Amino acid sequence: xxxxxxxxxxxxxxxxxxxxxxxxxxxxxxxxxxxxxxxxxxxxxxxxxxxxxxxxxxxxxxxxxxxxxxxxxxxxxxxxxxxxxxxxxxxxxxxxxxxxxxxxxxxxxxxxxxxxxxxxxxxxxxxxxxxxxxxxxxxxxxxxxxxxxxxxxxxxxxxxxxxxxxxxxxxxxxxxxxxxxxxxxxxxxxxxxxxxxxxxxxxxxxxxxxxxxxxxxxxxxxxxxxxxxxxxxxxxxxxxxxxxxxxxxxxxxxxxxxxxxxxxxxxxxxxxxxxxxxxxxxxxxxxxxxxxxxxxxxxxxxxxxxxxxxxxxxxxxxxxxxxxxxxxxxxxxxxxxxxxxxxxxxxxxxxxxxxxxxxxxxxxxxxxxxxxxxxxxxxxxxxxxxxxxxxxxxxxxxxxxxxxxxxxxxxxxxxxxxxxxxxxxxxxxxxxxxxxxxxxxxxxxxxxxxxxxxxxxxxxxxxxxxxxxxxxxxxxxxxxxxxxxxxxxx
Numbered sequence: 001x002x003x004x005x006x007x008x009x010x011x012x013x014x015x016x017x018x019x020x021x022x023x024x025x026x027x028x029x030x031x032x033x034x035x036x037x038x039x040x041x042x043x044x045x046x047x048x049x050x051x052x053x054x055x056x057x058x059x060x061x062x063x064x065x066x067x068x069x070x071x072x073x074x075x076x077x078x079x080x081x082x083x084x085x086x087x088x089x090x091x092x093x094x095x096x097x098x099x100x101x102x103x104x105x106x107x108x109x110x111x112x113x114x115x116x117x118x119x120x121x122x123x124x125x126x127x128x129x130x131x132x133x134x135x136x137x138x139x140x141x142x143x144x145x146x147x148x149x150x151x152x153x154x155x156x157x158x159x160x161x162x163x164x165x166x167x168x169x170x171x172x173x174x175x176x177x178x179x180x181x182x183x184x185x186x187x188x189x190x191x192x193x194x195x196x197x198x199x200x201x202x203x204x205x206x207x208x209x210x211x212x213x214x215x216x217x218x219x220x221x222x223x224x225x226x227x228x229x230x231x232x233x234x235x236x237x238x239x240x241x242x243x244x245x246x247x248x249x250x251x252x253x254x255x256x257x258x259x260x261x262x263x264x265x266x267x268x269x270x271x272x273x274x275x276x277x278x279x280x281x282x283x284x285x286x287x288x289x290x291x292x293x294x295x296x297x298x299x300x301x302x303x304x305x306x307x308x309x310x311x312x313x314x315x316x317x318x319x320x321x322x323x324x325x326x327x328x329x330x331x332x333x334x335x336x337x338x339x340x341x342x343x344x345x346x347x348x349x350x351x352x353x354x355x356x357x358x359x360x361x362x363x364x365x366x367x368x369x370x371x372x373x374x375x376x377x378x379x380x381x382x383x384x385x386x387x388x389x390x391x392x393x394x395x396x397x398x399x400x401x402x403x404x405x406x407x408x409x410x411x412x413x414x415x416x417x418x419x420x421x422x423x424x425x426x427x428x429x430x431x432x433x434x435x436x437x438x439x440x441x442x443x444x445x446x447x448x449x450x451x452x453x454x455x456x457x458x459x460x461x462x463x464x465x466x467x468x469x470x471x472x473x474x475x476x477x478x479x480x481x482x483x484x485x486x487x488x489x490x
Contacts, residue, residue: 357404
């Protein structure tokens with residue numbers, strides 16, 4: 001294990017040397033998806049970010065218990081305390097049981113995470129399976145005097161908490177500023193203050209997902225779920241809590257407040273947050289309706305996509321940016337990522353084919369140190385990738401007869417490159433090859449469809465029909481519409 005790993009702690013706003021509470025054991029909790037729709041690029045980023053952290057900590061020799069939850073109840077519209085449950089709403093619209101929605105989209109999430117080569121967490125608890133723990137937590141917070149009952153619901157008293165602790169320690173928010181910028185909303189009159197948040201909500205007559213409690217038939221508050229599940233599987237104090245920047249406030253802030261009251265301290269020593277994926281400078285997300293699903297990316301069937309992109313192209317695209325920086329979607333950036341990935345994989349393939357020769361004089365130890373320095377500097381994957389490309393230059397030069405490596409150098413370099421690329425970054429060569437194939441096919445098809453359209457414009461129906469029929473014979477169906485022709489492999 002290397003003691004030099006530094007991670008940026010959102011709580012302290014600085015990089016800190018990582019020191020687990022009970023080495024070699026590490027407790028890692030990451031907020032998982034609310035499963036009411038297909039995962040999009042915004043879901044891929046935290047999954048890949050914390051997958052790399054999981055991989056790297058394991059590589060360093062730590063025994064990591066990685067807990068990533070599934071939210072299947074209690075996450076209301078607009079992340080608020082009013083409105084319909086997001087999953088129940090989806091179930092109502094599709095005439096399904098809520099748990100049918102949960103099961104379907106959980107399986108879909110797992111399918112796409114597997115495609116991205118994201119490792120499964122050690123434990124994946126569901127909120128609905130931990131109602132007992134959540135009700136016990138509500139009782140504890142009430143007992144300590146930091147919550148109140150109102151019309152069958154229970155709310156956390158933020159103002160009371162702020163008098164004795166500090167609400168906003170993670171996000172930097174100041175309660176007085178919240179007082180001046182919030183207003184009383186319709187339906188929130190049962191709260192003392194609009195910024196108080198629900199620990200338990202009384203279910204309306206139409207609310208399907210409900211459980212009995214001494215307060216009412218209801219359901220847990222969204223913020224409460226993670227506090228209960230992280231404590232259940234990692235203990236009341238664990239090492240790292242991760243998630244997207246959009247969860248920093250109020251979700252993670254509320255977790256800290258709940259845990260401080262119930263356990264006497266915050267849940268985690270280190271807080272890590274990945275930044276957002278943006279599209280035209282705006283956060284990509286379901287609530288904004290500007291998201292592109294992973295299925296769209298893999299198939300290319302979205303109006304904003306010029307072609308299909310392989311799972312590994314998506315993974316490489318995300319890893320090319322530091323996890324704390326924003327990443328703006330564009331076809332140009334994804335195409336560049338695909339080319340970069342292909343160059344890296346071709347370099348590795350060349351490395352495996354090289355024959356030993358004279359020593360190169362390449363300082364392998366210095367190269368190794370630069371790679372690990374990048375990883376130890378808050379998982380700086382873009383710097384690591386830049387170092388890997390420097391090695392690829394030397395590999396390609398040797399393949400062209402402009403240099404060589406000794407047998408010992410080849411063995412060490414192969415081991416190091418394979419470890420960093422496949423084990424730590426989690427890239428896979430097979431899908432990279434698939435990326436090149438899919439992108440080539442897309443280009444060929446666009447050319448054929450263009451030629452077919454030219455034939456139609458010239459009223460050369462014979463040629464147009466021939467292109468369509470020949471493609472059909474190859475298993476490719478062409479569909480004409482007012483917006484132009486599209487294709488799919490049957």
